[in-house]
Amino acid sequence: MGGTRGFGIDIGGSGIKGCVVDLTAGRLEAERIRIDTPDPASPDLIAGVVKKIVDGFGWTGRVGVTLPAVIKQGVAMTAANIDKSWIGTDARTLFAERLGRTPDEVAVLNDADAAGMAEIRYGWPGDQSGVVVLLTFGTGIGSALFLDGKLVPNTEFGHLEVDGLDAETRAAASVKDEQDLSWEEWARRVSRYIRTLEDLIWPDLIIAGGGVSKKADRWLPLLDVRTRVVPAELRNDAGIVGAAVAAELGAKP
Incomplete structure (x- = not known):
């Protein structure tokens, strides 16, 4: 470098x-x-x-x-x-x-x-293997897709249609705050979203980023999905x- x-x-x-x-x-x-x-x-x-x-x-x-x-x-x-x-x-x-x-x-x-590049470059070495998706939960839902550590740019998985709606209008972190959802209520929405994503690309690992990753212990254990989900190491x-x-x-x- x-x-x-x-x-x-x-x-x-x-x-x-x-x-x-x-x-x-x-x-x-x-x-x-x-x-x-x-x-x-x-x-x-x-x-x-x-x-x-x-x-x-x-x-x-x-x-x-x-x-x-x-x-x-x-x-x-x-x-x-x-x-x-x-x-x-x-x-x-x-x-x-x-x-x-x-x-x-x-x-x-x-x-x-950008967030995904940082996580892949500086995170755990195991994060670089296979199909890895970083999801940033904030005002909306951002996504970054990697195959064996190489970026596939400009994915827009936050705008997947889930139950007839744009996913981020239901499962972004901002929605949790705006609708005063409990962690359990919001985690159910995130689970529904991730299950839809899983059926499309079958990831090996999902990294959860955005400001809400600082409270990962409050909601990651509540997810009902088949893919291992870990908090972003660099957080926000x-x-x-x-x-x-x-x-x-x-x-x-």
Whole structure:
């Protein structure tokens, strides 16, 4: 790896957070900066927050940025829990211009893909074998799919239809809070969702991420699924770490 430090920004529906990352250890070097996602969560307003966070650390190197969107060649093809004006936006060029970087100094990728990259790279070695899915439970449900440690980018398993509804409208962590569901009630919904996913891809392991992974002991034991489900080791910092990794990998030929 060309350097031992990187910088990642993780953009979510409720907050935007970033930090310098120790790329050798796979952890944040300092306390992250978090700023509420602006409303509307438009490209211009979000780019302004990203610049504020990067400038807050005085960081001058490469930057990785995640978005809750399908990303193709730096362009946002969808927009989940952010303003729909992101669709068709060249996010890599936008962030590069706002940060005073060249486009090849900025990496933009799906938020769940970034979190999954961090977990696979820095998690248990056994997490790299077979078909592994990372699911991030937050404002929505993000997903990252790996086959023997290699990413299959831009999966959107959070939008699977389950009982006639978009899965994340029933089983996202935000729904638990909004509907004041007990852990048992929410775990039943998550189980129903995971069973639908299992019937499609038969994973060998599921890694549960997002902020709710910090309370994994409250709900993972309640799941009724056939696949082993483990909490994400990097917890809610995985997106930042994965974004920094993507920026560093982008520096390589």
